[in-house]
Amino acid sequence: MNASTPRRFRPSRRAVLAGLGAIAPLGMLAACGGSSSSAADANSTLYTWISNENDRAQWQAFIDAAKEADPDFELELEGPSFEDYWTKVKTRMSSSDAPALLTTQAARAQELDALLAPLDELAESAGVDLADYNEAMIGGMTVDGTVRAIPYDAEPMVLYYNKKLFTDGGLELPGTTYTMDQFLDNAKSLTSGDSYGLGISAGLVHLGMSIGFANGGTPVTDGALTLTDPKIIEGLQFSFDLVTEHKVAAAPAAVDSEPAAQQALLNGNVAMYLDGPWMYQYFLDGLGEDLGVAIVPSESGEAKGLIQGSGFGIASNAKDKEGAFKQIMAITTPEVIGAVANTRGTFPSIESQEGEWAEGKAEDNVAAVTALARNGEPLITTPTWNEVGSQFAQSATDGFHGNRSAEEILSEIQAAIG
Numbered sequence: 001m002n003a004s005t006p007r008r009f010r011p012s013r014r015a016v017l018a019g020l021g022a023i024a025p026l027g028m029l030a031a032c033g034g035s036s037s038s039a040a041d042a043n044s045t046l047y048t049w050i051s052n053e054n055d056r057a058q059w060q061a062f063i064d065a066a067k068e069a070d071p072d073f074e075l076e077l078e079g080p081s082f083e084d085y086w087t088k089v090k091t092r093m094s095s096s097d098a099p100a101l102l103t104t105q106a107a108r109a110q111e112l113d114a115l116l117a118p119l120d121e122l123a124e125s126a127g128v129d130l131a132d133y134n135e136a137m138i139g140g141m142t143v144d145g146t147v148r149a150i151p152y153d154a155e156p157m158v159l160y161y162n163k164k165l166f167t168d169g170g171l172e173l174p175g176t177t178y179t180m181d182q183f184l185d186n187a188k189s190l191t192s193g194d195s196y197g198l199g200i201s202a203g204l205v206h207l208g209m210s211i212g213f214a215n216g217g218t219p220v221t222d223g224a225l226t227l228t229d230p231k232i233i234e235g236l237q238f239s240f241d242l243v244t245e246h247k248v249a250a251a252p253a254a255v256d257s258e259p260a261a262q263q264a265l266l267n268g269n270v271a272m273y274l275d276g277p278w279m280y281q282y283f284l285d286g287l288g289e290d291l292g293v294a295i296v297p298s299e300s301g302e303a304k305g306l307i308q309g310s311g312f313g314i315a316s317n318a319k320d321k322e323g324a325f326k327q328i329m330a331i332t333t334p335e336v337i338g339a340v341a342n343t344r345g346t347f348p349s350i351e352s353q354e355g356e357w358a359e360g361k362a363e364d365n366v367a368a369v370t371a372l373a374r375n376g377e378p379l380i381t382t383p384t385w386n387e388v389g390s391q392f393a394q395s396a397t398d399g400f401h402g403n404r405s406a407e408e409i410l411s412e413i414q415a416a417i418g
Contacts, residue, residue, distance in 0.1 A: 039320035043327050044074050045099035046312070047092055049082040054282060058344050062152070062331040065339035073330055075101075086386055089115065093315050100318035101327060104149050105310045106140025107205070107379045111386055117314040118146035122325040132334075134349040137309045140378035149311035150332045151349040152340065153278065156296075156305025156372035157210045159183075160265060160283055161272040163292040165190055174294035175364055176303060176371045180211065180238065183272075183297035187248035190271040198242060198249040199261035199270035202396040204389045205308075205379065207274045207296075208239030208406070213306040213379075214298035220381055225388065225418035227410040236399070236406035244402035251400040254393070276308060277369055280345035280361075293365040295372055303368075305376025309349060347373060384417050391416065 050056050059077050066073045078099060080088050086108060093102060093115045104112050123130050130138055130147055137151035159174070166173050169189055174182065187197030200207055209219065212235025219225065219232050226232070242249045249270070253260065258275075265273040266286035274296070275283075284291050295303040312332060314324045330336070338353030340346055347369060348357050358366045382388075391413045398404040 039100070039318070039323065042098065042100040042315075042318060043320055043323045045076045045078055046101040046103065047089060047099045048077060048079045048103040049085040050077060050079045051081040051083070055082070058278075058340070058346070061340045061344050062336060065336040066330045066333075068339070069333070069335065070330065075327065075331070086111070094317070098315055098317065100315050100320065100324040102313055102315060103310055104141075104313055105308060106137055106149075106151065107308055107381045107385065109141050109143050109148050110381055110383045112313075113143050113148070113383065115313075115316055116143070116148035117316045117318065117321055118148065119150065119314065119325065119328075120146050122314075122321060123147070125322075126325060126329065128329060132350060134309070134351070136307050136376065136378040137311070137349050140307075140309070140380050141311055141313075149313035150328055151309050151311035152332055152337050153309040153346040154307055154349045154373060155277045155309050155347045156307045156369065156376045157205075157274055157276055158305075158369055158372060159272055159274050159294040159296055160279070161292040161294060162265065162268060162287060162290055164290040165268065165271040166292070173292060173364070174297075176295055176367050177301045178294050178297045179301035180297045180299055182301070184242075184246065184248070187242065187272065188246065191248045194269070196249050196264075196270045197272060199264045199273040200239060200242065200249045200252050200257075200400075201261055201274075202252040202254060202257045202393065202400065204392040204396075205306075206239070207242075208236035210274060210296045210306045211235035211238055211298065213377075214296045214304040215300075216304075219379075223382065225382055225384070225414055227388070227414040227418065228407070233407050233410055236410065240399045240402070240406055243400045251397070254397045277345060277347040280365075281343075282345075284345070289362070291362075291365070293362075293368045295368050303371040303375045305372030305374075307373065307376040307378045309347075309378075311349070387417055388413055 048059060063075050079085060089102060092098060104116060133151055134154035137154045138147060141147050141149045141151055163173060171186055171189060190197035212232040215231045215235060217229040217231025217235060219227050243251050261273055264270040298304060312328045314321055318324050334350045334353055337348045337350050338356035341348040341353055341357035342359055348354055395409045399406060399409055
């Protein structure tokens with residue numbers, strides 16, 4: 001993009017994804033044709049999602065921070081958009097010239113089981129204590145009893161809001177306690193004409209799921225789908241009702257609804273929007289001191305975070321796993337994670353670096369994010385989660401237009417997939 005073009009890049013990470021394709025055995029695919037890349041070359045490439053310059057800048061921040069410790073460190077970036085990553089990664093990492101390094105979300109580690117090598121023995125041999133990393137995220141990165149990626153963040157979904165709109169409306173600012181009743185009252189007060197109290201996404205893991213989670217629900221229990229958990233149904237229905245009954249949010253587009261809602265927050269057209277701490281710097285750039293952060297509203301008003309995050313793993317067919325692990329450790333040291341947390345706003349996976357993340361941020365915003373992180377659990381899913389998200393995306397429009405209930409939609413998906 002031309003540097004003189006005055007537009008914002010669209011953030012990534014929470015789009016509804018396409019359905020899964022079948023994975024051929026890695027050994028069979030690797031045997032088809034000779035390798036055009038040495039093991040060293042493979043270890044110098046990270047396959048990841050790169051939807052836009054915002055994504056690229058985040059990955060480059062890891063590389064730049066690693067270079068501070070080792071000027072000779074090199075790592076190239078390769079990959080499609082976030083939307084395409086979860087299908088294309090299966091083909092790319094199964095090829096004979098595949099990169100040795102790849103990223104995964106904790107919520108998708110089960111899905112990428114066949115692609116991700118176990119890291120426990122590599123960590124032990126290298127003298128790396130996996131207990132130094134966020135416990136919830138290590139749990140999310142564990143598949144069949146083995147850790148498959150080293151997490152660099154541990155991020156609860158949070159409620160962003162425009163402080164100026166609240167203040168101008170004579171409303172008390174939300175913070176580390178926030179009930180659903182308060183939230184709804186605020187959303188109604190902040191809705192007028194084409195301006196809404198809330199921007200909302202059609203993605204499955206968004207406001208409704210986060211509220212259901214905060215109220216004690218879970219979409220997966222003991223490795224099995226539990227989409228019909230009453231609290232999950234209630235949370236999703238509440239999000240539908242915000243559009244259909246309470247009229248405090250516009251119905252989101254069926255596809256790629258996040259960028260429009262994010263931009264609406266920046267433009268002042270909506271007062272609140274749910275997203276992750278990875279978006280903090282992006283929103284801060286647009287709203288400055290007017291950026292506020294609150295906990296996800298719940299029945300009790302107490303904080304409970306739905307924690308997500310990502311990390312770096314090694315391809316199961318990598319030729320030099322020890323060398324690949326050294327590359328991963330170079331970009332997941334406490335110092336690197338702290339530096340990226342400081343410059344990019346990602347909540348760190350190492351507790352000692354939380355001060356780096358908090359530096360320069362408003363104290364009330366830090367308090368809200370920290371409260372959710374301290375009182376949260378990871379979103380751990382199933383190998384079929386991509387299909388779950390895809391089916392929900394096909395039905396979400398019906399829910400946000402009042403044509404079907406959350407119970408009908410989730411029960412249908414549970415019966416088809418669960």
